Amino acid sequence: MIDLVGYGAFFLTIALSYAIIALGLNVQWGQTGLFNVGVAGFVAIGAYVSGLLTTPDATGRIGGFGLPILVGWLAAILAGALLAYAVGWLTIRLRADYLAITTFGFAVTVQLAALNLESLTGGPFGMSFIPRPFASAAGDPVRFGLLNLGLVALVLLVAYFVVEHLTASPWGRVLRAIREDEPAAVSLGKSAARFRLQAFAVGGALMALGGAVQAHFIGFIAPDNYLPLLTFQVWTMLIVGGSGNNRGAIAGSVVVWALWAVSASVIGQVMPAGEQARGASLQIVLIGVALCVILLLRPRGLIGERRTVSRHVAGARRGERSGTMVATGRETPTP
Amino acid sequence: MNAQALIDGLIAGAMIGLGAIGVTLTYSILRFANFAHGEFIAWGAYFALALVSTLGVGMDPIGPFSFGWMLIVAAVLAALLTGGLAVLLDRLLFASFRSRGSATIIMVIASFGASMALRALLEFVFTSKPVYFTRELQIAVRLGGGMRATPDQLLMLAVTAVLVLGVHLLLTRSAIGRQMRAVSENPTLARLAGVDVRRVIRWVWFLGGSLAASAGVMSGLLVQIRPYMGFDLLLPLFAAAILGGIGSVPGAILGGLIVGLCESFAVELIGAEWRAAVGFVVLTLVLLLRPQGILGQVAR
């Protein structure tokens, strides 16, 4: 029983930290239509910045600076926002998928930096002794787990209300207008780009915060935690939950993380010991196929957006005649 | 500066360029960045590997090269199979999005999911352990100026040149090439001109998949075969395609060579561990300075 509570708290804490990241992605994609393939990069930035600032002095690398956890988290938010702003600034005036490619490259580079800048990041061995909240309670696993769960839930709740508030504000309405109607966005001109850039920075900040929270809960980070697989998991969470819907993003995170954990344990039991790595790849195949199937069958996600969904998703439905490329999406303005 | 970096860069660049041709064609005709393109490279290499190892004949090296005639047969079959795989992926996934008029970015997400699934499937079947077409050792030939290259490397450069020339002629001289260019410029008008856009799209996928497979077999021969070989090339591919100008085949190969050379010089100057970041740096510079690419037209 105690084991179960402990495991449940652990599971939910991780799931909710993913939810913070998914919320950030929702601000970028769900609300604004900006496609970020470099989620892992922003998460890593948050984790490493906070780790660097809060770990005790370590031999063999610069820092840590032993600062309070809260300072680390705030710095993570700032770093995520600034880097997202910089990446966005570079590409946001260009085609939508250039942003995707650039963020992808950004994540590759961040991971590479984590691996190679040993004096800053600890290199392939990563960064350990990241202070955990409520460390004094670590002797009582259940209490410790529940306290941490409470803290992550609180952070998520604050993030949720901030994002909800932003979504309902005039700022959020402008973002949705831009997403729904590219010509309107064009007529807004420069200010449309500014709005999108702001949204991209807010999203990047939340991702970094999520990364920092995760790092402090686990207490240890390494470059391998921030592979493209992470980006892919967060995307699946958002798509499953239904992009555009903040509660959906949270629910999607819990559902996908649960599926991930269950499938991992099933594969762990079914596959022989020597074949565990194979089992892990099978897991990715299944999730990848699931993502594609959901996009095909339920493009609004399992929960869906409360308001109107982009009319581009609905589209034309007339056999061969209307067929190929009647609507090539946002690039062809409907006459 | 080491002159050897020039040869290494050219060889890496040739493979990037071959892959980038597929990226640039699918991008300009289907209007989305296909994140699954790198997987065609890996699948091509593994198709060839599976064929070579199951058939198990014709393995004795030909002349100065490290491989037997079976690899040539396997490479051609792998190109056809991978082309078919690309067409199948389009049929199962992207065609549905097109017919319902989904936003292009939905297709980008789907391609990202497909990329994950395709690569993990390779890992599942073949494990992530690197494998090789051949264990033959090759003696590098002196080319003068302190440069050396193995016969395999020189042959691959020549094959790349032939393939690129072939694609260029196909696009500029043949009816299907004309149709591809027409669809790339204006799909609606192409339909009004009697072009079967679906057929053109199938051809583009097939061509892109086959070229990627060729790059995969070459990379497998010159370096090694592993499930991540294509995914790790994805960023250089995109960088090369954008650098060359989306839609331009000569641009893609030129972009590939430039990215390959930059990588090779970066390895020389900074260190091999930073190689993967070169694509990002090139991409950033292009987007800052000349987003339409070297040979591209101003974005439509």
Add this chain to the structure above:
Amino acid sequence: MTPVHPSVVLRTSALVAGYEPDLPIVKGVDLAVERGDFLVILGPNGAGKSTLVKAIAGLVPIHGGTIALEDEDITARAAHRLVGAGLAFVPQTENVFTTLSIDENLKLCAGVLPAALRAERIEAAYAMFPDLAARRAMAAGGLSGGQRQMLATARALLIEPRVIILDEPSAGLSPKLVGEVFETLARVNATGVTIVLVEQNVRAGLGAAKSALVLADGRVVHRGPAAGLADDPALGEMFLGRHAPQGWAA
């Protein structure tokens, strides 16, 4: 089912069409174009003129009714297969491939013809438009607006269509060029090609056409000979009497 009328080339019956199923723009149009006719479709902004011809050409989803080309039902036929059936459509803008040469533009369209006919038809097109013949290898992007319209018309004629539909060919051209375009069309019509034309420029359209059809709010409000309609006070009423929502692109 309407009986097949041997002299009717193109017929629509109760045609309903629009980009969204629940928002039809064409709301039940019956149209019959006689062989050899030169029909101009007029109407206020938003009447659905362009949508009507695009629906016929297979570019806009159809939600009801039928379209027939002579005795063939083409309602569900894909746009690229209509060309081979003898229906040519020239869109209003972007009606040539700017990155292809003039020759390639024509060769591309000749693709639907039997191989033996292609070269001959292309030469015939050049004979009709000598301006184009002089610039075969030039990228069509370098052509002027009038020349582009010429190339677009030449490409449409290449298949010897049973009917050629043009969507506002005069849009964006200078008055002098508008005159040239209509002269060309009259010349084409004189060779026996049936023409359907959507036109904003009422006087120029009526001056060139033989018969006219007026649309308002997606429905036919008038059909009859073109001659005299320009001076008919009823025409003004047709344009002004019904208030189609402004700002709707037709």
